[in-house]
Amino acid sequence: MRGRRAGAGRCVPPPPWCARPRRRSGSGRQRRLLGLSGRGAGHRGQPPARRTDAGQGRAAATAAAAMDHYDPQQTNDYMQPEEDWDRDLLLDPAWEKQQRKTFTAWCNSHLRKAGTQIENIEEDFRDGLKLMLLLEVISGERLAKPERGKMRVHKISNVNKALDFIASKGVKLVSIGAEEIVDGNVKMTLGMIWTIILRFAIQDISVEETSAKEGLLLWCQRKTAPYKNVNIQNFHISWKDGLGFCALIHRHRPELIDYGKLRKDDPLTNLNTAFDVAEKYLDIPKMLDAEDIVGTARPDEKAIMTYVSSFYHAFSGAQKAETAANRICKVLAVNQENEQLMEDYEKLASDLLEWIRRTIPWLENRAPENTMQAMQQKLEDFRDYRRLHKPPKVQEKCQLEINFNTLQTKLRLSNRPAFMPSEGKMVSDINNAWGGLEQAEKGYEEWLLNEIRRLERLDHLAEKFRQKASIHESWTDGKEAMLQQKDYETATLSEIKALLKKHEAFESDLAAHQDRVEQIAAIAQELNELDYYDSPSVNARCQKICDQWDNLGALTQKRREALERTEKLLETIDQLYLEYAKRAAPFNNWMEGAMEDLQDTFIVHTIEEIQGLSTAHEQFKATLPDADKERQAILGIHNEVSKIVQTYHVNMAGTNPYTTITPHEINGKWEHVRQLVPRRDQALMEEHARQQQNERLRKQFGAQANVIGPWIQTKMEEIGRISIEMHGTLEDQLNHLRQYEKSIVNYKPKIDQLEGDHQQIQEALIFDNKHTNYTMEHIRVGWEQLLTTIARTINEVENQILTRDAKGISQEQMNEFRASFNHFDRKKTGMMDCEDFRACLISMGYNMGEAEFARIMSIVDPNRMGVVTFQAFIDFMSRETADTDTADQVMASFKILAGDKNYITVDELRRELPPDQAEYCIARMAPYTGRDAVPGALDYMSFSTALYGESDL
Numbered sequence: 047m048r049g050r051r052a053g054a055g056r057c058v059p060p061p062p063w064c065a066r067p068r069r070r071s072g073s074g075r076q077r078r079l080l081g082l083s084g085r086g087a088g089h090r091g092q093p094p095a096r097r098t099d100a101g102q103g104r105a106a107a108t109a110a111a112a113m114d115h116y117d118p119q120q121t122n123d124y125m126q127p128e129e130d131w132d133r134d135l136l137l138d139p140a141w142e143k144q145q146r147k148t149f150t151a152w153c154n155s156h157l158r159k160a161g162t163q164i165e166n167i168e169e170d171f172r173d174g175l176k177l178m179l180l181l182e183v184i185s186g187e188r189l190a191k192p193e194r195g196k197m198r199v200h201k202i203s204n205v206n207k208a209l210d211f212i213a214s215k216g217v218k219l220v221s222i223g224a225e226e227i228v229d230g231n232v233k234m235t236l237g238m239i240w241t242i243i244l245r246f247a248i249q250d251i252s253v254e255e256t257s258a259k260e261g262l263l264l265w266c267q268r269k270t271a272p273y274k275n276v277n278i279q280n281f282h283i284s285w286k287d288g289l290g291f292c293a294l295i296h297r298h299r300p301e302l303i304d305y306g307k308l309r310k311d312d313p314l315t316n317l318n319t320a321f322d323v324a325e326k327y328l329d330i331p332k333m334l335d336a337e338d339i340v341g342t343a344r345p346d347e348k349a350i351m352t353y354v355s356s357f358y359h360a361f362s363g364a365q366k367a368e369t370a371a372n373r374i375c376k377v378l379a380v381n382q383e384n385e386q387l388m389e390d391y392e393k394l395a396s397d398l399l400e401w402i403r404r405t406i407p408w409l410e411n412r413a414p415e416n417t418m419q420a421m422q423q424k425l426e427d428f429r430d431y432r433r434l435h436k437p438p439k440v441q442e443k444c445q446l447e448i449n450f451n452t453l454q455t456k457l458r459l460s461n462r463p464a465f466m467p468s469e470g471k472m473v474s475d476i477n478n479a480w481g482g483l484e485q486a487e488k489g490y491e492e493w494l495l496n497e498i499r500r501l502e503r504l505d506h507l508a509e510k511f512r513q514k515a516s517i518h519e520s521w522t523d524g525k526e527a528m529l530q531q532k533d534y535e536t537a538t539l540s541e542i543k544a545l546l547k548k549h550e551a552f553e554s555d556l557a558a559h560q561d562r563v564e565q566i567a568a569i570a571q572e573l574n575e576l577d578y579y580d581s582p583s584v585n586a587r588c589q590k591i592c593d594q595w596d597n598l599g600a601l602t603q604k605r606r607e608a609l610e611r612t613e614k615l616l617e618t619i620d621q622l623y624l625e626y627a628k629r630a631a632p633f634n635n636w637m638e639g640a641m642e643d644l645q646d647t648f649i650v651h652t653i654e655e656i657q658g659l660s661t662a663h664e665q666f667k668a669t670l671p672d673a674d675k676e677r678q679a680i681l682g683i684h685n686e687v688s689k690i691v692q693t694y695h696v697n698m699a700g701t702n703p704y705t706t707i708t709p710h711e712i713n714g715k716w717e718h719v720r721q722l723v724p725r726r727d728q729a730l731m732e733e734h735a736r737q738q739q740n741e742r743l744r745k746q747f748g749a750q751a752n753v754i755g756p757w758i759q760t761k762m763e764e765i766g767r768i769s770i771e772m773h774g775t776l777e778d779q780l781n782h783l784r785q786y787e788k789s790i791v792n793y794k795p796k797i798d799q800l801e802g803d804h805q806q807i808q809e810a811l812i813f814d815n816k817h818t819n820y821t822m823e824h825i826r827v828g829w830e831q832l833l834t835t836i837a838r839t840i841n842e843v844e845n846q847i848l849t850r851d852a853k854g855i856s857q858e859q860m861n862e863f864r865a866s867f868n869h870f871d872r873k874k875t876g877m878m879d880c881e882d883f884r885a886c887l888i889s890m891g892y893n894m895g896e897a898e899f900a901r902i903m904s905i906v907d908p909n910r911m912g913v914v915t916f917q918a919f920i921d922f923m924s925r926e927t928a929d930t931d932t933a934d935q936v937m938a939s940f941k942i943l944a945g946d947k948n949y950i951t952v953d954e955l956r957r958e959l960p961p962d963q964a965e966y967c968i969a970r971m972a973p974y975t976g977r978d979a980v981p982g983a984l985d986y987m988s989f990s991t992a993l994y995g996e997s998d999l
Contacts (some may be wrong), residue, residue: 051656059797060693141346148349149239151333156183168230174204174678184246201228217245234344247355269297281350298361309677330356370939371958378963380460387453395471402479416579418501444834448841455845458853458921462910504578511569529601546609551627558635563595597900626683627704634707637715646720660730666983684709707713747803748817755820758882796847853924863920877913949974949983
């Protein structure tokens, strides 16, 4: 290939210093070949620098697109030496002019650092002195001491020293000898300078592991990609309109050029603008003439490359700062996101714990109410709490655990330490608090039901007390006055005997009422024991009855003694009246007791109890015929008295002196008893129907609960199996779990239906159910655990997918991890305990002591739960291959932004970083206290280590 470029479509003469050497006989000149070796263009021996910035993927894509415009063989041919170049071919005059100006300007840009310059490139390097000086300036090294003589041999010696130095840098010189340089050979001189430019200005340029020329071209393409009318494909005609140079300047220093005012059809203005701005503001000497570039069909490629390389070096510092800033921004963004997640967790945990703290005292409030209505309102408030207030908190608790697991996964993936919530806000603390809440909730519900039972019993006893007390008080009304009468003092004997017999009847009646008084006292005692709210009034009334009863006993005894003293004076006693009174009084008492029993309220809870009451009532009805016979007998006595009175014309001054019970009263009470019997029948039938309805509710609830309870347990076991099985990919498991979640959510109406049945049971005051062992509390807890388990399992699989994608783990590796984990998960709980995990490590070849095992456990179990989850297991297995940022890398990035200082200033942070992340660093960086500190200096080293948990932030 002699000057033929792939895709160019025409032949171009090769550079003159690449020409084939003429054959000279006996010249004895030392000749060197021109070329590059070592780390030259196209060299692939060195390992590429590790790229960590976030844009490396996009850069690779851009590089791949840019490489479509290149012929790799052409590039290698350009950078490799060709020994068969024709040395006699002439250099294009336009190209020679451009190279002279460009190379001269490039040399002067370095020589002026030593206080000198050249005017004529082929003349001023002939003695080798300025050539050696140029090499010392651009390399920073000292060359051998030059010869100061003016003779040709001195000049050749100096040039040879320069050429030897170039060769020592890994450059293989071809066809360039010291004699050509000393003789002022333009082609050889320009070739030598181009070799120096390649070695010291272009060779070290590398973008995306490309060669020097390819890297420089790729850099230009990336920098000018956003600009219209700019399409950099080479180092000649792509730069003729000047827009490429202007775009490079505007990309890095937009304030220097108003790019919007440039026109593609005005190349002279564009080129002169770029050259003038570069010389004035960027310290890049003017190496080209706009007229030469525009007037040449194809500008010289080497001149353009030399000039463009000056732009690359001028802006390389900014490029490094940009890369460093990108790295810091990436690290800070991850840290800020994690901090926000931590703050969200803390707030959600605080709110949930605060709600639990406020709710538990309400549930633990056992202040009793005095009325059934008030307790029913409390029960309704408790149901509202169950239906409306608690379910959102159950969701918040589930979401809190999901957020915590997601945060821990992100921290592990970003090489951060595990998140430790504030004291008292761990997931275990929240679970403990939640358990306390549910315990208080259960106790509160039991208390409510017990209180309702107690109040119901109290209301029944209080009503019974009032009924018995009213009957007794009605009976005792006037008895004291009667016993205190002195009628016996003026009575006749017959009247005395009548009074005595009447008193005996009263005593019999008094004894019959003894049971009622004892019942009243017993009921009052029970009301006191059950803490009845109106116990003072009950006690007062009971005490009054007891005091009155004692007084009646004393008065009765006193009257009997008085009558007995006068008994001897009383001989006439009407036996029939006495017999009537003796039989009428207990019968009347029996009727009063029967009316009291028939009107007595009753409370039952089972169908067996109502059946017992019905049986007792039937037994009572069986005694009615005998009672009717007794009534007829008593009425017969009264009729006999009337007959005697009529027969013997006895003068009756009034009614029966021995009793106040008249036949009319007996008949009235008897008729009342007969009317109460069917009413009692109706009440018992209604209660029997109500108990049958309650039994139906019990059976209905039991049938549903006996289905839902086992269903929940089965779903819990199925979820556990899905979470540890290895069928399909993680996405298959996730889809399977989500289908299960959907089927579980669709089951919610049955839970709600069971809640409705349970509410009907509570409203019917049904307190036990022999048809099932499941209570509504069991079903609720199981349902909440099922929802929490499926949500937590889905989150674990999502985190496994996140870890797999972030770590680059294949599905086969994931299946191997799962197989190993399942093998050593001997209890099949989805977690390995410490001994199982130790056995797993030993099986994988880990030979470790207790200290090393404790260190590994601190990684996989940061919360010290004593178990290793599958997520932590795969994190550990893939941890060593993780490609994450480290504190040292962040520290090195800050050092670039700080200009290689041990500290960084506020102005530097605000100049290099986005405003929000700059302020984030300023607020958290500690002041720098080193010996070289300046006012306002900040310590970026401690800040970098704190980002990764190696110190406090």
